[in-house]
Amino acid sequence: MNYPSNPNPNFTDFAETFEFDDFDDTTFQMIMEEFSLEDHSPTLSWTSSEKLLAAEVTSPLQTSLATSPMSLEIGKKDEIKKRKRHKDDHQVIHVFKTKSAKETLDDGYKWRKYGKKTIRGSPHPRHYHKCSNPGCIVKKKIDIDTSNPEYVLTTYEGRHNHPSPSVVYCDSDDFDLTSLNTLSFQTHTYSYSHSAP
DNA sequence: CGTTTTTGACCTGCGC
DNA sequence: GCGCAGGTCAAAAACG
Numbered sequence: 001m002n003y004p005s006n007p008n009p010n011f012t013d014f015a016e017t018f019e020f021d022d023f024d025d026t027t028f029q030m031i032m033e034e035f036s037l038e039d040h041s042p043t044l045s046w047t048s049s050e051k052l053l054a055a056e057v058t059s060p061l062q063t064s065l066a067t068s069p070m071s072l073e074i075g076k077k078d079e080i081k082k083r084k085r086h087k088d089d090h091q092v093i094h095v096f097k098t099k100s101a102k103e104t105l106d107d108g109y110k111w112r113k114y115g116k117k118t119i120r121g122s123p124h125p126r127h128y129h130k131c132s133n134p135g136c137i138v139k140k141k142i143d144i145d146t147s148n149p150e151y152v153l154t155t156y157e158g159r160h161n162h163p164s165p166s167v168v169y170c171d172s173d174d175f176d177l178t179s180l181n182t183l184s185f186q187t188h189t190y191s192y193s194h195s196a197p
Numbered sequence: 198c199g200t201t202t203t204t205g206a207c208c209t210g211c212g213c
Numbered sequence: 214g215c216g217c218a219g220g221t222c223a224a225a226a227a228c229g
Contacts, residue, residue, distance in 0.1 A: 115204090
């Protein structure tokens with residue numbers, strides 16, 4: 001079985017925000033064609049957004065989706081607005097809401113936890129992580145959704161300046177699909193992106 | 198023994 | 214200026 005090689009290994013500084021009222025198979029196809037991505041998700045049962053995520057990381061495009069922007073909590077919007085005013089603000093904020101039994105979302109990158117904070121009004125503490133790769137300043141915050149504890153909100157800030165350590169570009173036949181499987185969220189309900197001007 | 202996590206202290210921005 | 218809340222630091226502990 002042959003898999004495509006990374007279409008553009010030097011493509012590391014790309015940001016685009018998409019917003020859709022409904023993210024369906026048609027939208028998935030449109031994005032795949034727009035960015036010349038290839039669907040090599042391992043199972044037919046993956047949702048469109050899971051497939052796109054796999055395609056993004058394999059590419060690696062730093063795109064983001066907002067399949068249900070209207071469902072964003074007001075508090076989250078305010079937080080993003082507030083952070084925009086910081087002078088050392090990062091360029092990109094992504095929020096993924098995933099249904100998961102685990103608090104930590106295995107996205108293929110290696111993270112080091114550096115803080116935990118109880119958040120007012122939430123029974124669950126927020127966890128702070130930094131990318132373990134030297135020189136990479138990407139951070140992520142992990143919250144339990146207060147309105148639905150089954151869901152985990154993962155907020156990414158910044159862009160990695162290196163490829164995911166779990167991604168194997170397919171220059172040989174011994175490509176291991178488990179690197180893609182680590183990206184399979186149990187349920188990928190929506191993601192949201194704010195790109196600073 | 199090197200790496201990661203824990204956790205209290207400290208820092209910073211914001212509202213009053 | 215003060216207090217609060219969120220974010221970060223860093224030393225110690227835990228882990229593999």
